[in-house]
Amino acid sequence: MTEPSASGLFDRAKFASNARLTAGTTEEYLRMLERMRELEKRGELCLHHVKDTYQPTTVRTLSRREKRIPTVDLWQHKSCGQCGHIPGYVTALYWIMAELGVPFVDDTNQTSCTAWNYYGSGTSNPVALSAVFVRNMHVAWQKDAYPLIHCGTSYGDYKEVRYLLVMNDELRERVRTILQKIGRDIVIPEELVHYSEWLHVIRDRLAERRKLDLSKIKVVVHSACHCYKMMSEDFTYDDAILDGLRPAPITSVALALGAQIADYSNWYDCCGFGFRHILTEREMSRSFAYFRKIQPIVRETQADVLLTHDTGCVTTLDKSQVVPLAHGYKETVPVLSDAQFAALAMGAHPFIVCQVHWHVADWRPLLQKMGIDAEKAWNEYREYVENVKRGMKPNFIRSPPRTHA
Amino acid sequence: MADAKQKPEEKGRFIVERQYVDDRRINEPKKLDAGGMDVSGRWGLLIEPRTITSFDHTLMRDVQREAGGKFIHRCFQCGNCTAACPTAEEHPEFNPRYFIHVVRMGYQAELERVRQYVYLCASCGRCTETCPREVDPAGVMAAIGTAVRKAR
Amino acid sequence: MSDSGRVLVIGGGPAGLRAAADLAALGIPVVLVERRGELGGAPIRWKYKTLAPELRPTEEVMGPMISEVESHPLVKVHRNSVVERVSGPAGNFRIALGESGGGAQELGVGAIITATGFEHFDASRDPRYEYGRAANVIGIHELEGMLKDGRVVCKDGRKPERIAFVFCVGSRDRATNPWCCTVCCGVSIKQGIELKQLLKDVEIYNIYIDVRTFGLWEQLYWSSMEEHGINFIRGRVSQIYDTGKQLLVKGEDTLVRGPFEVLMDMVVLAVGITPGEGTAQAAKALDLTCNTFGFLQPRHPNVHYDSGKAGIFLAGACVAPMSVEEAILAGSAAAMQAAKFVRKPALQAAAG
Numbered sequence: 019m020t021e022p023s024a025s026g027l028f029d030r031a032k033f034a035s036n037a038r039l040t041a042g043t044t045e046e047y048l049r050m051l052e053r054m055r056e057l058e059k060r061g062e063l064c065l066h067h068v069k070d071t072y073q074p075t076t077v078r079t080l081s082r083r084e085k086r087i088p089t090v091d092l093w094q095h096k097s098c099g100q101c102g103h104i105p106g107y108v109t110a111l112y113w114i115m116a117e118l119g120v121p122f123v124d125d126t127n128q129t130s131c132t133a134w135n136y137y138g139s140g141t142s143n144p145v146a147l148s149a150v151f152v153r154n155m156h157v158a159w160q161k162d163a164y165p166l167i168h169c170g171t172s173y174g175d176y177k178e179v180r181y182l183l184v185m186n187d188e189l190r191e192r193v194r195t196i197l198q199k200i201g202r203d204i205v206i207p208e209e210l211v212h213y214s215e216w217l218h219v220i221r222d223r224l225a226e227r228r229k230l231d232l233s234k235i236k237v238v239v240h241s242a243c244h245c246y247k248m249m250s251e252d253f254t255y256d257d258a259i260l261d262g263l264r265p266a267p268i269t270s271v272a273l274a275l276g277a278q279i280a281d282y283s284n285w286y287d288c289c290g291f292g293f294r295h296i297l298t299e300r301e302m303s304r305s306f307a308y309f310r311k312i313q314p315i316v317r318e319t320q321a322d323v324l325l326t327h328d329t330g331c332v333t334t335l336d337k338s339q340v341v342p343l344a345h346g347y348k349e350t351v352p353v354l355s356d357a358q359f360a361a362l363a364m365g366a367h368p369f370i371v372c373q374v375h376w377h378v379a380d381w382r383p384l385l386q387k388m389g390i391d392a393e394k395a396w397n398e399y400r401e402y403v404e405n406v407k408r409g410m411k412p413n414f415i416r417s418p419p420r421t422h423a
Numbered sequence: 424m425a426d427a428k429q430k431p432e433e434k435g436r437f438i439v440e441r442q443y444v445d446d447r448r449i450n451e452p453k454k455l456d457a458g459g460m461d462v463s464g465r466w467g468l469l470i471e472p473r474t475i476t477s478f479d480h481t482l483m484r485d486v487q488r489e490a491g492g493k494f495i496h497r498c499f500q501c502g503n504c505t506a507a508c509p510t511a512e513e514h515p516e517f518n519p520r521y522f523i524h525v526v527r528m529g530y531q532a533e534l535e536r537v538r539q540y541v542y543l544c545a546s547c548g549r550c551t552e553t554c555p556r557e558v559d560p561a562g563v564m565a566a567i568g569t570a571v572r573k574a575r
Numbered sequence: 576m577s578d579s580g581r582v583l584v585i586g587g588g589p590a591g592l593r594a595a596a597d598l599a600a601l602g603i604p605v606v607l608v609e610r611r612g613e614l615g616g617a618p619i620r621w622k623y624k625t626l627a628p629e630l631r632p633t634e635e636v637m638g639p640m641i642s643e644v645e646s647h648p649l650v651k652v653h654r655n656s657v658v659e660r661v662s663g664p665a666g667n668f669r670i671a672l673g674e675s676g677g678g679a680q681e682l683g684v685g686a687i688i689t690a691t692g693f694e695h696f697d698a699s700r701d702p703r704y705e706y707g708r709a710a711n712v713i714g715i716h717e718l719e720g721m722l723k724d725g726r727v728v729c730k731d732g733r734k735p736e737r738i739a740f741v742f743c744v745g746s747r748d749r750a751t752n753p754w755c756c757t758v759c760c761g762v763s764i765k766q767g768i769e770l771k772q773l774l775k776d777v778e779i780y781n782i783y784i785d786v787r788t789f790g791l792w793e794q795l796y797w798s799s800m801e802e803h804g805i806n807f808i809r810g811r812v813s814q815i816y817d818t819g820k821q822l823l824v825k826g827e828d829t830l831v832r833g834p835f836e837v838l839m840d841m842v843v844l845a846v847g848i849t850p851g852e853g854t855a856q857a858a859k860a861l862d863l864t865c866n867t868f869g870f871l872q873p874r875h876p877n878v879h880y881d882s883g884k885a886g887i888f889l890a891g892a893c894v895a896p897m898s899v900e901e902a903i904l905a906g907s908a909a910a911m912q913a914a915k916f917v918r919k920p921a922l923q924a925a926a927g
Contacts, residue, residue: 305470309472345455474835476835500809
């Protein structure tokens with residue numbers, strides 16, 4: 019473990035370890051992890067370990083706990099919002115894995131985590147949420163592939179329900195009953211891994227394959243609340259990135275790819291998606307996203323792109339720009355996921371793979387600045403689509419052969 | 424507490440937490456087009472931020488110069504004045520302690536909202552009797568009214 | 576005189592100095608052990624310019640005490656030293672001293688007074704204030720030295736025009752320290768007044784939860800507003816952002832129930848009193864109980880000097896947060912108890 023950076027007196031671990039607040043903070047979380055292992059010893063649950071066969075790398079969390087991040091044989095836990103609204107997000111991630119020769123399992127047998135339903139309408143309940151979680155984890159465990167969670171909301175939800183499952187015996191037994199009805203049992207992953215943490219640990223391999231010059235691209239980063247504020251102990255920090263004070267993913271990837279990072283005053287603010295806000299308080303979400311995030315970002319940094327790592331954040335930050343621009347406000351910045359940005363940098367097709375045309379805020383200046391001939395690419399895309407219409411099989415991104423099954 | 428007659432086309436009526444949002448922050452366009460898409464009405468509604476971005480003591484100094492306002496800066500917001508005030512008992516928007524704070528810090532938007540209520544002061548003087556810091560809130564109410572009127 | 580007639584005072588701050596001076600005045604030999612290189616404790620270490628509530632110069636109080644102790648033939652001062660081990664029964668303690676230079680000494684005493692004082696909360700442990708990262712975010716202890724030097728400027732040499740004080744940093748907070756430091760409100764207000772006197776047109780904003788100017792210190796609060804025009808905002812700060820030129824202070828004004836995000840030139844954090852290394856170390860060496868907060872725990876919460884162990888007495892901020900005047904009183908009270916203890920055999924003999 020590295021020592022805190024010499025420049026800072028800051029030792030977040032001391033603050034975190036002194037935080038004696040209720041559930042979700044560091045001490046509680048570490049207690050949960052201990053109990054999780056106890057339960058495994060007693061045979062009350064099965065832990066899906068981050069085995070050496072997954073070729074893990076170690077990172078550190080908020081409290082300087084060591085967290086193992088698997089790098090191969092990943093079970094793609096997809097995001098309903100991405101597949102539905104930001105398809106380029108998930109295809110960019112798959113494309114990167116195929117490029118790097120990283121084997122993965124793209125399972126058709128995955129359900130939505132239902133977290134949006136839970137947060138948005140409150141119509142789910144802890145038992146249902148936990149059962150869905152464990153069911154997915156069981157499938158991954160059976161396939162001997164480690165779950166990689168694509169969505170920040172899923173990740174946040176899974177952190178919550180894992181905590182509940184471990185700490186609450188009654189809940190666990192009720193979930194077990196449900197799972198046994200479908201021939202499964204309780205499997206809990208040893209670590210909950212968000213895909214942006216994976217991108218963070220393999221960023222040097224992304225940089226090796228970089229095709230574009232990003233030295234003039236100014237990036238601003240927004241980290242998702244579900245990733246680093248909820249159950250704050252769990253996410254990846256790195257003393258070499260932002261002095262270890264803010265989450266390392268996204269920023270580390272942008273830096274590795276040679277881009278510049280710009281800071282802004284409201285970095286800590288939610289994007290506006292909130293929990294149920296995007297559904298029930300849309301006016302507030304839209305206004306908040308614009309006035310508290312987009313406007314200050316543009317005014318303070320004139321950034322070329324805003325990168326984030328969650329389905330909800332991409333959606334909110336991107337789509338919320340429509341109405342204010344119609345009102346006559348001028349500030350706008352394109353919004354992409356770190357996966358799409360990295361894929362573009364590695365030469366992925368902006369429309370066939372990264373599908374940036376689904377994004378609303380104007381991305382044309384960004385592509386131009388990245389040295390991509392958007393018009394040419396667009397024509398290639400149109401041709402591709404026409405060919406598919408005429409019966410050509412679309413290119414599927416397939417997993418490289420698994421090292422072991 | 425019901426406000427004036429509610430108009431059927433009251434803006435922002437679809438906002439779920441509508442009662443917490445100040446009318447003047449709601450920008451609901453009658454007609455708005457976003458690149459060919461009709462976002463009139465609720466679809467184009469923006470709620471403007473309410474963040475206070477500066478502390479400005481100009482108005483406080485104006486009030487200090489008016490008769491009765493000299494000691495406005497003594498106030499430490501204990502609330503004795505509002506507790507004793509007969510107008511405050513009936514009218515939730517009349518709050519001498521609050522007015523003094525808003526004027527001292529120069530919160531323009533909030534002042535705009537409450538300035539009409541300042542004139543409801545009955546000048547009974549109960550606040551001045553009870554004030555532990557001898558601010559003379561009754562005097563300050565009059566001074567605020569004058570200073571605000573002059574500034575317009 | 577035998578060792579058992581001598582008293583060990585651990586700590587050379589206001590409490591320890593008063594205790595040592597009083598004991599010596601009674602003819603009782605004293606060994607005063609101070610871990611730092613100079614006597615005076617916090618007021619000297621942090622260069623307190625004046626003391627609340629009447630802004631009297633610190634020297635008026637500390638000067639006489641320090642010279643009394645340094646010049647008295649019955650007081651032996653060990654600087655840069657700590658008490659490493661204590662053994663033996665009350666009345667005949669064996670003390671092992673360690674010096675920072677590497678030296679060691681053994682001596683015997685009859686009674687011990689622990690007056691190990693406090694440390695200011697290290698605000699870098701509370702990330703929202705960016706202490707240690709943002710230029711111009713300082714603690715009240717650091718400001719005191721600047722006031723003493725008569726020079727308060729931003730890092731880039733600019734004269735600050737707007738300064739915010741944030742009360743309760745590292746206090747009244749389960750995440751850091753769940754107690755009130757009793758003096759920070761008064762000290763912050765005092766410093767605000769001194770800043771107004773030093774920098775004529777500066778605007779001062781005290782952002783508080785409560786203003787706890789106890790007893791006669793209340794007048795300091797009143798005069799800060801009435802004579803010096805200092806502003807008070809009831810609320811909390813959630814984040815400080817360094818724009819590079821100024822500090823963007825984000826928080827909420829409770830009375831308006833409204834968020835603010837305002838630019839300041841400097842932010843002073845009222846970093847509270849916490850038990851320090853010296854107290855922890857003394858507790859270990861003397862096998863004293865500390866309460867859950869890390870302060871030394873007296874036998875009875877309302878009788879500070881009684882440690883519950885025969886011959887060992889407690890004084891000052893190592894027991895609970897307190898002001899300089901209270902620490903001085905505590906030192907004197909502990910001295911009386913220690914004197915009674917070491918003179919007990921003689922008193923009994925005289926009576927008998």
